[in-house]
Amino acid sequence: EAEVAQSPRYKITEKSQAVAFWCDPISGHATLYWYRQILGQGPELLVQFQDESVVDDSQLPKDRFSAERLKGVDSTLKIQPAELGDSAMYLCASSLAGFGGPGGGGDIQYFGAGTRLSVL
């Protein structure tokens, strides 16, 4: 069964350092999402890509966070510099169509296992 791949699974870093997370969506999925999940809360969308274009980054702290999906396939999320408050689970998801597109179930999002970030 196809899965969304994420790496690393865990990352420990010191504040002010740079960190990067990688995501490989399910093959053929046009839309890729990065979520942040703080302990005890539901995931919140950071950025959404449709192919290689950003369609929603309204909740992305752009002073320190950046995301790219250069060839419209895999994606990298970067934080520089990391702050203590960035400690969270970072989840990647993908969907077949996404923004404005069709698809059963309103275009179901499939999630990866996530990257647990701890900033010390």
Added chain:
Amino acid sequence: GEDVEQSLFLSVREGDSSVINCTYTDSSSTYLYWYKQEPGAGLQLLTYIFSNMDMKQDQRLTVLLNKKDKHLSLRIADTQTGDSAIYFCAEKPGFQKLVFGTGTRLLVSP
């Protein structure tokens, strides 16, 4: 506004039925979802319901939707210890982004 509310915790005995409740606020939500998250893992889609439906059943899972009250529930029949996890409901207004609730932690005791 976007606000999905869930109770924080539910404890049941193995073999009982579990009912997890969710209240959403956006009346334009066309799809509502239930996801399951096990410790340290990502989210697994359990089921979803379209807004023109009142009920959907899928094996041990039954979803009830009350659009008038903006209330969604997930019933798990014959709950097993493997069902212990955090359950999130999520709404999707039109083609907008998914909005998740805070999650309900289900604990199933033998």
